[in-house]
Amino acid sequence: MRRIEWNERAGLLRDGLSSGGAFLVALDESGRANPMTIGWAQVGIVWSRPILTVYVRKSRYTHRCLQQADSFTVSVPRSGALDQALALCGSKSGRDLDKMQAAGLTPIQGRSVSTPVIDGCVLYYECRIVGRTQQELPDLAARDVIERYYPKGDPHLAVYGEILSAYVADRA
Numbered sequence: 217m218r219r220i221e222w223n224e225r226a227g228l229l230r231d232g233l234s235s236g237g238a239f240l241v242a243l244d245e246s247g248r249a250n251p252m253t254i255g256w257a258q259v260g261i262v263w264s265r266p267i268l269t270v271y272v273r274k275s276r277y278t279h280r281c282l283q284q285a286d287s288f289t290v291s292v293p294r295s296g297a298l299d300q301a302l303a304l305c306g307s308k309s310g311r312d313l314d315k316m317q318a319a320g321l322t323p324i325q326g327r328s329v330s331t332p333v334i335d336g337c338v339l340y341y342e343c344r345i346v347g348r349t350q351q352e353l354p355d356l357a358a359r360d361v362i363e364r365y366y367p368k369g370d371p372h373l374a375v376y377g378e379i380l381s382a383y384v385a386d387r388a
C-alpha cells in the first residue's frame with residue numbers, strides 16, 4: 217500500500233462509485249464491521265480539513281452504526297472487480313447477517329482508525345467522524361431530486377469524516 221494525498225486519485229473514486237460502487241464500513245454496537253455498498257460520496261475541504269462525506273438512508277443498518285461510531289472507512293474496488301460482493305453488501309442488511317463473511321471479504325486493520333478496510337480494493341480512505349446532518353425533505357429544493365430519490369421519503373444522513381489516511385494498492 218502507498219500513502220497518497222487525500223485528493224490525489226479522485227478518478228479512481230469516481231470510477232468505482234459510478235460502476236459497481238464502493239464499500240462503506242462501520243462498526244456496529246457489538247464491534248462487528250458491517251460493509252455497505254455506496255454509490256454516493258464527496259471529497260473536499262470543510263472545517264479547514266479534508267473531509268469525505270457519505271450519504272446513508274435512515275432505513276439502513278449502517279445508519280444506526282454511524283450514529284454511535286467514531287470512524288468509518290471507504291474501500292474502492294477497481295471498476296468491475298468484487299462485483300458479487302458489492303451486490304450482496306448493497307442488497308442484504310447487517311441486521312440479518314454478517315455480510316463480511318457472507319460476501320467472502322477480508323477485513324484489514326485500519327492504520328488510523330478502529331474500523332477496518334477491505335482487502336483487494338485499489339483505493340482506501342480512513343475517516344474520523346466529525347459531524348452528521350440528517351437531511352429533511354423540506355430542505356431539499358429541487359422537485360426532480362425529491363421525485364426521483366425520495367418518492368417514499370427515507371432521507372439521507374450525511375456523515376462527515378475527516379480523512380486521516382488515504383492510500384492505494386501498490387498496483388494502482
Ligand SMILES: Cc1cc2nc3c(=O)[nH]c(=O)nc-3n(C[C@H](O)[C@H](O)[C@H](O)COP(=O)(O)O)c2cc1C
Pocket residue numbers: 235236237250251252253254255256257271272273275276277278279302303305306307308309310311
Ligand atoms: C451500487 C449501489 C449503491 C448504493 N449506494 C447507497 C448510498 O450511497 N447510500 C445508501 O443509503 N444506500 C446505498 N445503497 C443501498 C445499500 O447498500 C443497501 O440498502 C444495503 O443493503 C444496506 O445495508 P445495511 O442495512 O447493512 O446498512 C446502494 C446500493 C447499491 C447496489
